[in-house]
Structure formats: structure tokens, C-alpha cells
Amino acid sequence: MTNSIGLRFRIYFAILVVVIVAGILGMIAFEHRTPLDSLYFVVVTIATVGFGDIYPETAAGKLLTIGIILVGVGCFVGLAASALDLMIEKRERETRMQNLNMVIGVFFSETGTRLLRCFSAHDPAVGNIRSVLVVSDSWSDDDFSRAASALTAHTGTLDSRTVDLPKLKAFLSSRKDFLLSLFENPQIIEHEEFTPLLQAVFHLAEELSARKSLDGLPASDYAHLSGDISRVYRLLIPEWLVYMRHLKKHYPYLFSLAMRTNPFDADASVIVRK
Helix, strand or coil: CHHHHHHHHHHHHHHHHHHHHHHHHHHHHHCCCCHHHHHHHHHHHHCCCCCCCCCCCCHHHHHHHHHHHHHHHHHHHHHHHHHHHHHHHHHHHHHHHHHHHHHHHHHHHHHHHHHHHHHHCCCCCCHHHHHHHCCCCCCCHHHHHHHHHHHCCCCCCCCHHHCCHHHHHHHHHHCHHHHHHHHCCCCHHHCCCHHHHHHHHHHHHHHHHCCCCCCCCCHHHHHHHHHHHHHHHHHHHHHHHHHHHHHHHHCHHHHHHHHHCCCCCCCCCCCCCC
16 A cells, blocks of 8 residues: 555656646746746645736736646645655554564564574574674664674574474474464564564474374485474574564563573573672
């Protein structure tokens, strides 16, 4: 919807600019007015103020004024209405995103943080990113941006054979109803990063659930599961960092708990010691 409103706004704006330029040039050519007087006349005409101190005297000028009124005034009203629609849509979108961030917070509290703790423990290259993900309350937006940049070089490749697959299967099975409830939220689709993450987690849960036994699988199947687990892990890390940034900015008390349960901080403890 925002795209259509924005397109309508740009069309009205473009037409209005053409009307103003054409009106100014027409007043200069037909009425022999100065550029400033021509601009003044066009603006007060489009704005429907019409002081009457400047008015067309020639037939061409009168026809030009009729065109300015018919086209310019309509575009001006349409432009104002579109601008108002954009402001309303922006406010509604901010409200929806705020609600969605609450949903994301519940996801990490119930599922995401535990998955990160499990997967990071089996990441052979976690040492390369651990130091940049130990978030503190002194972090600024620049610190979060630097951490996000550092993640781009991290492959996040895991070997499913090092993970306790039965335990992971049981955990995701216990969260299946919760994951399905998240999909039922119509606002989820508006989040371009979180939706693929949720889909990847649900797919991994389905893959594990579909296998009666996770022992003695062929190497090709373990490789397939490794790909599914790695996909979830790679999507989880940056989304967790965005979530931490959101908490730091809007919910300091929740951010405090998130820091004390940081899955990348080896010294993290939920117990407040100072």
C-alpha cells in the first residue's frame, strides 16, 4: 500500500511542478509579468487564495489561468491528501513494527536464544565472532553496526553429527505449536529478515520430526541436516543482534537480562553480582 501511495504522491508532485513552470512561463509570455509576479500569481491561484491583485488581462492569459485552476488545484489537493496518507501509513507501520518486535522478543525468549546457545557451542569458528558479540550496556549504534559488519565474513557452517540431534528434535517438537502461532500473526510477513528465519526453524523442526531415528543415518543425510542447521544458525545471529539493538534502545530492563543470558558470552550469568 505504501508503494501505491508513494507513486501517487510522485505523480501529483511531477504534474504540479509542470503546471507551475508552465504557468510562470505563460504569464511571462502572455501577460508580460516579471518572473516573481508570475510565480506569485501561479502559487496563489493553485492554493485557491486568489487575492486579485494580479489577474490575467489577455485571452491567452485567461485560458492559461483556467488550465492552472483545473489541473493545478486538483493536483495540489491530491498531493496534500497523498502526503497525509503517507504520514498515516508511516505511523501505522511503526506501530505494526513495534508489535512485531515484541513477537520477535518472545521468539528469542522461548526458542531463539536456546538455539543460538546450542549451535554456537558446536561452531568451530565461533571464536572469530565471540568477542564482537559480547554486547554491553555501553554499546552505541556504531558498535552494533561494526558487529553486524564483522558477521558478514562468518560462514556459520555446522556439522550435524556434533549436535545432539535427538535433544534438538525434542526441543523443537515442544515448540512446534508456538512456531505455528507465530506464523498466524499477519504482521510477520512484513518483516523481511525474521520471516525467512522463522521458516528455516520450522523447516528444521519438520526435517527432524520426519525421521524416526537420528542415529546411523547415511553421510549424505547428515550433510543435508547440516545444511538445515547451518541455515538457521546463519539467520539467527544477525537477527539476534538486531533484537539486542532494539532492546538497548527501547527496553533497558529487558536488555539487561538479554546481556546476562548472551549465548556468545562465556562469562554470562543471569545472577546479578554487582
